[in-house]
Amino acid sequence: xxYVLDVAGSLSNKKWVQRAEKIPHSERLIxxxxxKYELPEIIARAVIGRNISLEQIEPYLxxxxxxxxxxxxxxxxxxxxxxxxxxxxxSGGKIGLFADYDxxxxxxxxxxxxxxxxxxxxTTLYIPDRIAEGYGPNIFGLKQLANDGADLxxxxxxGISAFKxxxxxxxxxxxxxxxxxxxxxxxxxxxxAVINPNRIDDTSGLGFLAxxxxxxxxxxxxxxxxxxxxxxxxxxxxxxxQLLDLVALGTVCDVVPLTQLNRxxxxxxxxVIASRGNVGLRVLSEVAKIDQKTDSYQLGxxxxxxxxxxxxxxxxxxxxxxxxxxxxxxxxxxxxTLDANNTVRKEIEASVLKEAIEQAEVRIQxxxxxxxxxxxWHPGVIGIIAARLKEKFNKPACVVSFDGVTGKGxxxxxxxxxxxxxxxxxxxxxILTVGGGHGMxxxxxxxxERIEEFRRFICSRFNLSSLNEATSVELKLxxxxxxxxxxxxxxxxxxxxxxxxxxxxxxxxxxxxxxxxYSAIVGENHVRCNFRSPEGSTIKGIAFRSxxxxxxxxxxxxxxRRFNLAGxxxxxxxxxxEGVQVIIExxxxxx
Numbered sequence: 096x097x098y099v100l101d102v103a104g105s106l107s108n109k110k111w112v113q114r115a116e117k118i119p120h121s122e123r124l125i126x127x128x129x130x131k132y133e134l135p136e137i138i139a140r141a142v143i144g145r146n147i148s149l150e151q152i153e154p155y156l157x158x159x160x161x162x163x164x165x166x167x168x169x170x171x172x173x174x175x176x177x178x179x180x181x182x183x184x185x186s187g188g189k190i191g192l193f194a195d196y197d198x199x200x201x202x203x204x205x206x207x208x209x210x211x212x213x214x215x216x217x218t219t220l221y222i223p224d225r226i227a228e229g230y231g232p233n234i235f236g237l238k239q240l241a242n243d244g245a246d247l248x249x250x251x252x253x254g255i256s257a258f259k260x261x262x263x264x265x266x267x268x269x270x271x272x273x274x275x276x277x278x279x280x281x282x283x284x285x286x287x288a289v290i291n292p293n294r295i296d297d298t299s300g301l302g303f304l305a306x307x308x309x310x311x312x313x314x315x316x317x318x319x320x321x322x323x324x325x326x327x328x329x330x331x332x333x334x335x336x337q338l339l340d341l342v343a344l345g346t347v348c349d350v351v352p353l354t355q356l357n358r359x360x361x362x363x364x365x366x367v368i369a370s371r372g373n374v375g376l377r378v379l380s381e382v383a384k385i386d387q388k389t390d391s392y393q394l395g396x397x398x399x400x401x402x403x404x405x406x407x408x409x410x411x412x413x414x415x416x417x418x419x420x421x422x423x424x425x426x427x428x429x430x431x432t433l434d435a436n437n438t439v440r441k442e443i444e445a446s447v448l449k450e451a452i453e454q455a456e457v458r459i460q461x462x463x464x465x466x467x468x469x470x471x472w473h474p475g476v477i478g479i480i481a482a483r484l485k486e487k488f489n490k491p492a493c494v495v496s497f498d499g500v501t502g503k504g505x506x507x508x509x510x511x512x513x514x515x516x517x518x519x520x521x522x523x524x525x526i527l528t529v530g531g532g533h534g535m536x537x538x539x540x541x542x543x544e545r546i547e548e549f550r551r552f553i554c555s556r557f558n559l560s561s562l563n564e565a566t567s568v569e570l571k572l573x574x575x576x577x578x579x580x581x582x583x584x585x586x587x588x589x590x591x592x593x594x595x596x597x598x599x600x601x602x603x604x605x606x607x608x609x610x611x612x613y614s615a616i617v618g619e620n621h622v623r624c625n626f627r628s629p630e631g632s633t634i635k636g637i638a639f640r641s642x643x644x645x646x647x648x649x650x651x652x653x654x655x656r657r658f659n660l661a662g663x664x665x666x667x668x669x670x671x672x673e674g675v676q677v678i679i680e681x682x683x684x685x686x
Contacts, residue, residue, distance in 0.1 A: 098110055184216050200415075201418060233260055311342045346360050348394065348403070365394075413429050443473045467494055527545070573602035586665070
């Protein structure tokens with residue numbers, strides 16, 4: 096195999112490979128794309144490298160919701176669910192919403208609240224406390240919604256595994272519709288309708304949707320049903336497209352693949368966000384100091400963590416309340432609270448991460464799946480810790496916090512290995528007490544005495560999957576750029592590939608033979624540098640969270656050597672400048 100710039104072992108011990116070379120007949124396909132769509136080679140190479148078929152290139156580059164939005168009724172139980180909810184609406188009833196405490200749950204809840212508010216239907220919301228109540232529906236919360244007057248309850252981004260609770264709720268006379276996207280078992284919970292594209296008997300092909308995407312399809316179908324039943328004869332019909340800001344936010348933050356319909360959701364949703372119609376989103380953006388056009392990065396790494404922070408270390412329902420209020424004063428208070436919660440979350444995370452890394456490094460050579468655990472680690476950050484471990488070691492990671500004999504766990508996976516399926520298998524094997532999730536993320540509970548059995552089980556599941564390719568440490572690059580070629584024009588060209596996210600990674604380029612003219616540690620542990628090419632062109636760069644690893648240490652102690660860089664080309668708008676910088680992903684010594 097040929098390596099980009101002959102880098103077979105970078106400072107991060109990675110092999111630099113051309114992403115497109117993994118695709119059969121890639122060079123021929125690239126030429127076809129250049130000629131047929133009149134695209135620059137850099138875009139054609141990136142598109143083919145993302146395994147986009149020739150038939151899918153146009154909807155990929157120019158995603159249109161009208162063309163990609165399916166009839167929602169292809170989802171199993173959708174007709175049953177919307178008919179039930181329409182009946183309650185037509186009779187002037189009240190809707191209860193039981194939602195998960197993450198961004199997908201918060202946006203799903205806010206989506207329904209905002210839609211139902213527009214048609215003058217009252218809602219009541221319950222989001223469980225992550226620590227006191229844990230994930231998923233509980234009978235106390237469901238009965239609380241019923242006591243608040245709910246005639247029908249929707250569970251959002253949860254419920255598919257809540258067999259015992261929903262059976263008890265049905266026995267108590269509660270009417271419940273499950274709207275979820277997590278992996279389902281053969282058995283389904285007892286409910287009026289169970290709408291989940293990841294039901295085993297669902298043939299919609301929409302298993303890639305987040306719960307907020309499923310919720311939007313439900314609202315599209317419900318709105319049509321209400322129109323057919325004459326609800327809008329004397330009322331204004333809501334503009335559903337205005338809800339896509341929340342769909343985009345939840346879709347990006349739940350790390351579902353940004354392909355097909357999801358790509359259209361996010362692309363159109365970002366346009367709605369730009370109109371700044373959602374008061375809560377607008378205020379949160381101001382509090383977070385987003386002073387430029389919102390993109391998928393800001394959704395996933397700036398706004399999302401703040402909304403999640405309420406569920407992690409504060410009040411679980413703050414995010415949903417923020418996203419569904421029109422009160423500027425209340426929105427400002429809630430946004431500032433979430434921002435403060437996020438600061439606390441970072442402090443807790445840093446402490447736990449240090450312990451988790453130390454523990455992981457002891458077994459990293461022996462285990463293909465990282466499993467670490469600790470006493471009373473804050474349950475609100477274990478999912479983030481799992482994600483950090485996955486990024487650092489390029490292996491699936493599970494993190495467990497024990498309180499007594501019981502532990503709560505969270506896991507994050509690498510592409511091509513379905514962690515959720517393995518967690519469900521662990522429950523079925525009686526190793527885990529409860530658990531579920533999807534391909535890239537999962538949650539579970541476990542008894543302390545089972546922890547080493549779980550380690551053996553999860554590692555054996557991974558070994559059986561034969562994912563040698565997935566675990567080989569390769570950095571997939573989209574081409575080679577010179578420093579002189581990195582300008583505002585290249586950023587405009589690359590914007591055709593947006594929005595970025597899971598399944599559509601931001602392009603990374605190799606930059607050959609640069610010398611470092613300046614380097615310094617900035618912020619907590621980032622390394623900022625100035626680079627110069629042999630031709631004299633210059634560019635700024637930054638390597639995030641790197642001062643304590645091989646990349647950061649080498650950048651700080653460069654000793655006049657030349658380096659090859661691998662990084663992302665980004666705008667540099669700091670202090671009003673209109674420049675370009677490179678976000679450094681990896682570094683190798685130049686020949």
